[in-house]
Amino acid sequence: MDESLWDLAACLLCDAQLYSRLALICCSYGFSRMQSFEPGAVLFRAGSARKDFFVLRQGQVKLMMMAADGREQIIGLAVPGQLLGVTTLEDPVYPCTAIALTQSSVCRIPYHELVNVVETNPRVSLSLVRLLNQELKRTRALLHTLGRKTAVEKVASFILSLKPTRDQVETDLALPLSRDEIASLLGLTVETVSRVMADFRRRRIIDAPRGRGRIRILDCAVLESLADGVNRSSHATRERPRRPEGRRASREQSSLVPDH
Amino acid sequence: MDESLWDLAACLLCDAQLYSRLALICCSYGFSRMQSFEPGAVLFRAGSARKDFFVLRQGQVKLMMMAADGREQIIGLAVPGQLLGVTTLEDPVYPCTAIALTQSSVCRIPYHELVNVVETNPRVSLSLVRLLNQELKRTRALLHTLGRKTAVEKVASFILSLKPTRDQVETDLALPLSRDEIASLLGLTVETVSRVMADFRRRRIIDAPRGRGRIRILDCAVLESLADGVNRSSHATRERPRRPEGRRASREQSSLVPDH
DNA sequence: CGCCACTTTGAGTAGTGTCAATGCTGGTGG
DNA sequence: CCACCAGCATTGACACTACTCAAAGTGGCG
Numbered sequence: 001m002d003e004s005l006w007d008l009a010a011c012l013l014c015d016a017q018l019y020s021r022l023a024l025i026c027c028s029y030g031f032s033r034m035q036s037f038e039p040g041a042v043l044f045r046a047g048s049a050r051k052d053f054f055v056l057r058q059g060q061v062k063l064m065m066m067a068a069d070g071r072e073q074i075i076g077l078a079v080p081g082q083l084l085g086v087t088t089l090e091d092p093v094y095p096c097t098a099i100a101l102t103q104s105s106v107c108r109i110p111y112h113e114l115v116n117v118v119e120t121n122p123r124v125s126l127s128l129v130r131l132l133n134q135e136l137k138r139t140r141a142l143l144h145t146l147g148r149k150t151a152v153e154k155v156a157s158f159i160l161s162l163k164p165t166r167d168q169v170e171t172d173l174a175l176p177l178s179r180d181e182i183a184s185l186l187g188l189t190v191e192t193v194s195r196v197m198a199d200f201r202r203r204r205i206i207d208a209p210r211g212r213g214r215i216r217i218l219d220c221a222v223l224e225s226l227a228d229g230v231n232r233s234s235h236a237t238r239e240r241p242r243r244p245e246g247r248r249a250s251r252e253q254s255s256l257v258p259d260h
Numbered sequence: 261m262d263e264s265l266w267d268l269a270a271c272l273l274c275d276a277q278l279y280s281r282l283a284l285i286c287c288s289y290g291f292s293r294m295q296s297f298e299p300g301a302v303l304f305r306a307g308s309a310r311k312d313f314f315v316l317r318q319g320q321v322k323l324m325m326m327a328a329d330g331r332e333q334i335i336g337l338a339v340p341g342q343l344l345g346v347t348t349l350e351d352p353v354y355p356c357t358a359i360a361l362t363q364s365s366v367c368r369i370p371y372h373e374l375v376n377v378v379e380t381n382p383r384v385s386l387s388l389v390r391l392l393n394q395e396l397k398r399t400r401a402l403l404h405t406l407g408r409k410t411a412v413e414k415v416a417s418f419i420l421s422l423k424p425t426r427d428q429v430e431t432d433l434a435l436p437l438s439r440d441e442i443a444s445l446l447g448l449t450v451e452t453v454s455r456v457m458a459d460f461r462r463r464r465i466i467d468a469p470r471g472r473g474r475i476r477i478l479d480c481a482v483l484e485s486l487a488d489g490v491n492r493s494s495h496a497t498r499e500r501p502r503r504p505e506g507r508r509a510s511r512e513q514s515s516l517v518p519d520h
Numbered sequence: 521c522g523c524c525a526c527t528t529t530g531a532g533t534a535g536t537g538t539c540a541a542t543g544c545t546g547g548t549g550g
Numbered sequence: 551c552c553a554c555c556a557g558c559a560t561t562g563a564c565a566c567t568a569c570t571c572a573a574a575g576t577g578g579c580g
Contacts, residue, residue, distance in 0.1 A: 065400065065403075065404055067404065067408065067488070067489070068488050071408055071489070073403070073404050073407050073408050075400050075403050075404070086389075086393060087393060087397075088390055088393040088394055088397060089386065089389070089390055089393070090390070095397060095400070096400070115386065118382060118385050118386055118389065119382035119383075119385070119386065120382065122378060122379035122380065122382070122385065123379075125378050125379070125382065125385035125386075125388075125389070126349070126375065126378055126379065126385075128385075128389055129346075129349070129378065129385070129388055129389065129392065130348055130349055130350070132389065132392040132393065132396065133346060133347060133348040133349070133392065134348055135396060136392065136395060136396050136399065137347075137348060137355060139396065139399045139400060139403065140325060140335050140355070140356070140399060142403060143325075143333070143335050143399065143402060143403055143406060144325055144327065144333050144335070146403060146406040146407045146447065147333050147406045147444075147446075147447030148327065148331055148333050148447060184407075186407070187406065187407030187408060228327070228328050229327070229331070
């Protein structure tokens with residue numbers, strides 16, 4: 001096979017060298033197909049026959065799982081560069097449902113080609129392994145959020161996770177999720193999410209017009225301390241000496257969180 | 261390279277054809293080292309320099325993440341055949357801590373060899389991708405458990421997850437975790453886990469001597485219905501007509517769960 | 521303009537967490 | 551051999567978070 005076909009410069013689909021890993025995969029022999037989705041469009045549905053997998057190039061996509069009883073949960077948001085629909089190769093169906101949140105574009109690649117490519121090109125294999133590891137890492141972080149954080153901590157870390165990079169100065173962020181969807185992602189109810197965000201707004205930590213749209217972080221430092229669960233009374237202080245000032249007084253009415 | 265080196269029959273470390281995928285990886289050129297761990301032994305610690313990765317051959321290993329404040333959480337249990345310590349390849353440190361729960365044996369493989377192998381042997385690459393996908397799948401299932409289940413449902417599904425195969429008749433299971441560890445895995449407290457299990461015992465759903473050791477499932481059907489959250493009042497009935505018999509009566513004192 | 525979906529707010533409560541005390545078990549040393 | 555001890559598990563009382571149900575507010579779109 002002609003090695004040059006794998007060269008980034010030969011990529012017909014991916015701009016420049018952005019998403020180099022992604023490029024390697026989706027630009028292979030030309031069997032990938034570019035495709036666009038409107039907000040709300042279904043890329044694939046859990047349980048339906050898996051034929052293609054996707055590489056997200058632009059936009060945001062939510063991944064949902066459905067329980068037997070109809071309860072559904074968002075298990076993650078896909079960001080550009082991420083793979084979508086990569087199941088265990090033996091699995092004949094998609095494990096989850098993928099729905100576009102914003103206008104999104106993807107490279108669509110037949111599954112059997114994936115196997116081909118992995119078997120013939122080691123660079124792509126390594127890329128794939130890296131991407132899966134990143135996804136695993138993200139999922140584990142979410143695991144910690146769901147298992148060990150309070151509602152306030154959950155919402156705070158969610159908002160922070162919207163910042164594309166850690167030390168971004170930009171604080172005006174797109175919020176492509178409804179309250180319902182945020183609640184589903186964080187394992188909360190709509191009402192709780194709404195209340196926490198209303199409280200953040202009152203305390204001037206964030207500024208958010210209602211509903212889907214945008215959100216602005218006003219006080220990033222406080223948000224970070226809330227997200228990391230500074231000042232909790234519980235497990236955190238197990239081996240360290242207990243707070244000498246006695247048990248925390250009943251909290252003031254106006255705020256869901258203690259003073260900072 | 262000699263293709264026969266990859267043959268399962270040539271595997272010096274792995275018995276028979278058990279864990280065929282695992283075999284492919286850990287039996288490569290002989291740079292894997294067999295190693296044994298006692299219960300409680302640390303395979304690797306989060307944040308320490310990642311040099312090797314592991315393939316678990318026997319025993320059970322817990323994977324833990326540590327938050328900034330010292331709160332820790334178990335993010336999963338590793339079963340034989342599973343990879344341990346495979347980070348994003350760029351990451352210079354382990355993302356989590358791995359501790360043996362039972363007497364365990366692993367194949368230990370230097371990281372740079374992993375890259376070599378992936379680049380030179382496509383069958384191994386595919387195996388690796390499959391294994392990572394399985395891990396992702398397991399992690400997502402846990403995500404759903406943490407985000408959308410009640411304490412009773414969590415404990416019930418945990419107990420069921422101890423069964424090695426879905427339709428195993430064997431109901432006497434090893435329970436290598438303390439109550440503390442179960443709580444950490446499920447995002448609960450020790451007390452809640454203890455209470456739920458005590459309740460299951462009273463209702464003759466399980467039989468468990470106290471503490472680390474074994475657990476026996478007496479009524480698998482009930483356990484499964486509890487795990488799947490049959491009879492809940494909430495989200496489940498959103499689009500279906502609401503229960504006509506009115507809101508659920510206050511539950512009886514003696515049991516944490518409604519009648520079945 | 522009115523409908524519809526989404527969000528916000530409020531009141532009340534179920535379910536877990538927290539704290540504290542007690543029980544059980546296996547190991548150790550007198 | 552038994553008493554003691556340390557560690558884990560259990561149980562109870564209580565507090566508080568987050569859920570439930572209900573109702574009103576807001577905004578977009580035909």
